[in-house]
Amino acid sequence: MTVTYTADVSSRKFISNFLRLLFRWRGSIYKLMWVDLIVFVTIYAILAFIYRVCLNNSLRYGFEYAVMYCNSQLNLIPLSFVMGYFVAIVMTRWWAQYTTIPWPDSIATLISCSVHGFDDRARAMRRTIMRYVCLCQTIVFTMISPSVKKRFPTYNQIIEAGLLQENEKQIIETLDLAFPHYPKHWMPIVWAASIVMRARRENKIRDDYAVKTIIDELNRFRGLCGFLLYYDWVSVPLVYTQVVTLATYTFFLCSIIGSQWIDNPQSPTASNLVVKYFPILSILRFFFYMGWLKVAESLINPFGEDDDDFEVNWMIDRNLTVSYLIVDEMHQEHPELLKDQYWD
Amino acid sequence: MTVTYTADVSSRKFISNFLRLLFRWRGSIYKLMWVDLIVFVTIYAILAFIYRVCLNNSLRYGFEYAVMYCNSQLNLIPLSFVMGYFVAIVMTRWWAQYTTIPWPDSIATLISCSVHGFDDRARAMRRTIMRYVCLCQTIVFTMISPSVKKRFPTYNQIIEAGLLQENEKQIIETLDLAFPHYPKHWMPIVWAASIVMRARRENKIRDDYAVKTIIDELNRFRGLCGFLLYYDWVSVPLVYTQVVTLATYTFFLCSIIGSQWIDNPQSPTASNLVVKYFPILSILRFFFYMGWLKVAESLINPFGEDDDDFEVNWMIDRNLTVSYLIVDEMHQEHPELLKDQYWD
């Protein structure tokens, strides 16, 4: 479920709004990072303990060399640079996916305006077209979202949800056998287009112009659904993700070693007791860089089950309900026309 | 209310235009930051006082270690980098939201051109359609803007403003009960579409083509309103905001400590009396980074009540007034056709 916080930061308060955001748990950086943080601190502490207690002199020298070496090399990988670019790319894709999700409202309005008649056949046409539109979206979501897949593991659950009929399922399964390698999300849209053509022949749609507009909208809907699939097929190239991940974890191995306090005159902090006992800034730096990587990790697939992911199951229910409402209950209904307050 | 200053910087003057902008208070960085600045300076002064007056020698050593440690670590978090990316993202969203706000002018022009007739029924149709369009926008604004919510806490205030009728309110409230989890901003648009269809049946609209164009525009208007909602639901991910906020405040804790003057030969500024008494540059650096964060803070929700936020209440009034003006007073009126100055 998405984490919404804009209402908390709408206006300037005496205390900074962003400061107050730090005290949240759901969708927070703490929730994403506490495991990594514990791992980091533990390894740091173990290394410090070994160095200060267990090692003999020659091993200590080796350890001190390693610390100084890591410390000097720490800034040679421009981690902030590559992370910045990577997170920017991931965020752009994340938002683009959000805006790609199609909503059936315009099609419902068009269908309600264009397919005339209050008899059962006209109602069935209107409702079936909208059902097919929602079905197309649902099939795509089962392919890209594990949480939707969990809700609809097979076509039977989609039937139970009222999005599919038994006879339709058989047609899809026949074609699934014939062409197993191609996704079938476009089939309900083609059916919907055929129903539109039939409605035109039965004169339930009264002009060719409306037919054209509806077909265009159906095609647009299918196109957006297809785009969601392409986003799923072609993600940020694996090489890029690997390079960034390797760079971050390398940085932290160096960081764990390089920020150890050592009792060596070549170390500038050798006599600094604060460094010896409270290496708080090394931990904060870890927190910062790893947090940045976690931002990327939680956004790279926005259809998952993270706190920050889109509420696709809610969308599926909402779309079917609102579609039926528009094309059936509210079909060509509107409140009585009254003179408004500013009339003359 | 938005802060406009382009008129002041339109042309080059002898004195730099930007310099003159520094002497503004409304919407200024000083207004946003004076609290934080006072807090910073106070803590800085208290620490300096404690160090110079209260501490015994061993505590002074500890303090000096802490100062040297913080000072050396200050640049290890690439704050400018991550702030730059974050502010860029926030500004992009801020401008995108501004350009997403729909204006009813094109619908009004279309309605005025397409719905013919000067009788009361035709007038009521034109006015009601425009009222529904403005109502849709107002409902969306009550959901995303605290200042509009304050103006219209319930439907009753919307009725008083002349945007809603009593009978319409009852329909919406019935549906609010039936489907409490779905926003209802699209309902007035569906009603408007139904009125358009009725106007077509009563031959007040004379061709199917105009119907199609109006429905398209209504759908586009509803789509943009929906987009404003999506911007509200899915903001910059909380993790990112938290990471940036944490980084900035960590930086400043370090900065308050690390830029203290200490009387220690290891400190390069130990004998520098300017540093000792006028640490002005540390304060300016604080001003700079915190100012950058404040830019992000004031832009992340542009529908709030900050100086820099959009004037949504003005928009609501303007849209209803101008809509009525176009579809009613100015309906198919134009000045007499005269020969212009360059005629032959």
Add this chain to the structure above:
Amino acid sequence: MTVTYTADVSSRKFISNFLRLLFRWRGSIYKLMWVDLIVFVTIYAILAFIYRVCLNNSLRYGFEYAVMYCNSQLNLIPLSFVMGYFVAIVMTRWWAQYTTIPWPDSIATLISCSVHGFDDRARAMRRTIMRYVCLCQTIVFTMISPSVKKRFPTYNQIIEAGLLQENEKQIIETLDLAFPHYPKHWMPIVWAASIVMRARRENKIRDDYAVKTIIDELNRFRGLCGFLLYYDWVSVPLVYTQVVTLATYTFFLCSIIGSQWIDNPQSPTASNLVVKYFPILSILRFFFYMGWLKVAESLINPFGEDDDDFEVNWMIDRNLTVSYLIVDEMHQEHPELLKDQYWD
């Protein structure tokens, strides 16, 4: 007037093209900066003179401390970073505003093709519609461009330019009194739409389709004009501009002090006579950063009177002339149809 130089850099020459661009004055960085440069050099020289001649020893120490302090802090504000982002934002807006300016050519072509008839009434209709389109743009320009405002301080000058008639002015002024807070640039477009509807009723436009297309184009034109207004109302947030300006000028105060030559063994350049007498690189650095700020300053309002601003007055004249040419002189005229050179 815009500064065009692409013709000079179209192809590689023996001497670098960009080098030759340095010897221009109009629209150049020298013209923008000479005042600031003189101020900088003067203050620098005065400080150097004071230090070297006027001060006694203890004041010299103070001055030297200040120099060393400023010098060490100079790089702590990431000026290049924040300037880079800021200039990028300003340039994006600047180009977006340029591409937002609407041109009436497509409307003129449509009107010429759709409004038939060579009688005075048809001609008047075609010319008046185009005049209203140009008028809408001119009204918007008077609101955003000081140079256009100077040319048309009141409606009377617009009448003199042949863009407005006396009776139209009275209608606008009446509405200005009734609704003083709303801009009125959309009124001529609504009139133009009404004339189009009248032309349809008088069968000067022969199909509903053409009406629809013209109304769409008129709406698009009005929308773009409105967008120019929004760019003017909502500029880069004042806080951001202030932060950048403050950072730059702070940097230069530090720079003036920090790059002074001092006769102190702690200074690495104490014995360097080049630094003592020719601090040329400090001046170049000033030139560079301040030049970057000037780029932003000259682009933030592209409708002003800078060398680099858009030639809006030229546009107003050109648009009216070309519009009349297309809808009147060239109306449904074309050269005789001949067989071309490659015929068979």
Add this chain to the structure above:
Amino acid sequence: MTVTYTADVSSRKFISNFLRLLFRWRGSIYKLMWVDLIVFVTIYAILAFIYRVCLNNSLRYGFEYAVMYCNSQLNLIPLSFVMGYFVAIVMTRWWAQYTTIPWPDSIATLISCSVHGFDDRARAMRRTIMRYVCLCQTIVFTMISPSVKKRFPTYNQIIEAGLLQENEKQIIETLDLAFPHYPKHWMPIVWAASIVMRARRENKIRDDYAVKTIIDELNRFRGLCGFLLYYDWVSVPLVYTQVVTLATYTFFLCSIIGSQWIDNPQSPTASNLVVKYFPILSILRFFFYMGWLKVAESLINPFGEDDDDFEVNWMIDRNLTVSYLIVDEMHQEHPELLKDQYWD
């Protein structure tokens, strides 16, 4: 074949998702880089061996000077900066090319809805139009993708695949002789448009509006195919690619020399045994920068045969199959209209 991994990173797991991505081989950074890595390590080892074993004192001094010189100059080229910009440009182009690939589904739906009749002639028309659409795409792919070129080296293989007929091949070859310098991918689209016009004349398409819509879609398809060609013709300018490549390889020559351990008191790591025997961080830095360059290298032409390239051959087969399915098997068929689960 594209490497898909989003399903692995959809939701937060106990162990970081990105860490698990490191253990992949197909499309991985290891597969791209192992040759370069071996070359780097080998040269590094040879140099180290020569220095430590083979050189006499004066040559050792020379080597040490070279090492210190390279080490000090290593950071003077802002490699991360220029690489970041370059990779950003390449990735933008890569994704833009992916989204430019046109899909024939909308044309198929339109043809199926608009070209009526179940007789052989109508079927042939529908199938031939879709075949021409797929043929246009295939011809473009043979021009930009080596793997498609390998599959269809001449027109004969395209005939065998059922995308072209013998008589059509002869027409194309005639024109290829007449105008050898112009690509011919637009010819099938022009034929398809001619068939549409014939279908209109034979009244298989019943209104001009449908004709217009289909012609528009055909033009859009041709336009996107043309765009794929432009991406191929005008790549990232060669100068830019050369500058980046030169900078990277220069950096690594310096890096191989500059990160050598030397037994010289001027070297800060002279006594550090870790540096002497385990120069692991230099290798990681190489890995990181070269990996970044490899990201650019594998994305600059996304129609090649790398692991990460688009599956164009799959697309060609899929498009023909699905097109025939929509316009023929499913032509104006849809499941029986039934009352759905939520009916009243």
Add this chain to the structure above:
Amino acid sequence: MTVTYTADVSSRKFISNFLRLLFRWRGSIYKLMWVDLIVFVTIYAILAFIYRVCLNNSLRYGFEYAVMYCNSQLNLIPLSFVMGYFVAIVMTRWWAQYTTIPWPDSIATLISCSVHGFDDRARAMRRTIMRYVCLCQTIVFTMISPSVKKRFPTYNQIIEAGLLQENEKQIIETLDLAFPHYPKHWMPIVWAASIVMRARRENKIRDDYAVKTIIDELNRFRGLCGFLLYYDWVSVPLVYTQVVTLATYTFFLCSIIGSQWIDNPQSPTASNLVVKYFPILSILRFFFYMGWLKVAESLINPFGEDDDDFEVNWMIDRNLTVSYLIVDEMHQEHPELLKDQYWD
């Protein structure tokens, strides 16, 4: 002529693809830079010679001071930053201009489908409309591209190329006299629109809908041509180009001096013989930054005669040929309709 190299980098080879790109001359960085490189090396050598041979001691001190001063100031101008932004802006504009160039293919397809008749008059209409479209583009190219201007210095050469007729030239020249300050590229498009209207009146175009679509496309073509002009009129602001050029050349003056080897104990490289005799890295750094500037220089006007510029002359020929081919030779022709390979 554009330099195409994507075919060389389509797939991963054993040896890095990018490495092989380094061995190209046409459009290469070497070709752009050899003059500058020779100048740089020569000045560097002269300075080194003067210092080592000609100077007496006091002048040597002065020179050494200058070297140390330049060396210490070298990194104070963030050249990589400002260059990165500048090149990014230039590349964005360069690609945008490429995609702005309009192609007449869609208009040709529409004309071929809509203007019926095989008689001479219909043929002349189709051919003349397309000729006007190509003429509009050619006129624009003569205004922005020196190589096209060289090919068509006056209207007579355009007549010889078959794009213009004598009578049309006279009309244009009359208007050129009347309105010398406005470009006339839109005139052929207005003529083309008039021919379309005449074809409608003579019933060669059979429905208003086709007329509307063609007018829209003509307007779009004219709009894109106009956009090419705007790109030419308003380039990257001169101030920005000057700032970047100044910064780069300043950097190199400093670099030539600052990277000189000096025999001074304060210089860290005083005893380094590699620096003394092989200052190869300074040269590479020059190569890198200057190369970056050259990228910008060769892209800022893509219609020139550089190796990397667009082949506008080829486009002019191709467009006329293909246009005639589509509207005349291939007019409503298509291969015989046959059953395809997968029929049943």
